Amino acid sequence: MDLDKFFVKSDLIPAIVQEKSTGEVLMLAYMNRESLQKTLETGYTWFWSRSRGELWNKGATSGHYQKVVDVYSDCDDDTILVTVEQTGAACHTGNHSCFFNKLL
Secondary structure (H helix, E strand, C coil), rough: CCCHHHHCCCCCCCEEECCCCCEEEEEEEECHHHHHHHHHHHHHHHECCCCCCCCEEEECCCCCCCCEEEEEEEECCCCCCEEEEECCCCCCCCCCCCCCCCCC
């Protein structure tokens, strides 16, 4: 698969991670070409850390891995949706989802 079409507008694209069994949105992170390729090859999520400037495999430190079920691109090929089977918490705070701060 030619991944170049996903990186025409930017070197990084947003990746929304959703739990397959519940539909809950777990997190949003960024992927570069290499992390998207590794995600597709390994079946586990890989992202680009903007703060550390390096690739990271979700769960490598915490054990809270994300096993990939499906990967979709949006209509403009500039956002990725990854459905996963989540092990443990998705958020570094220990919450299941990063989206736990209700505003309204």
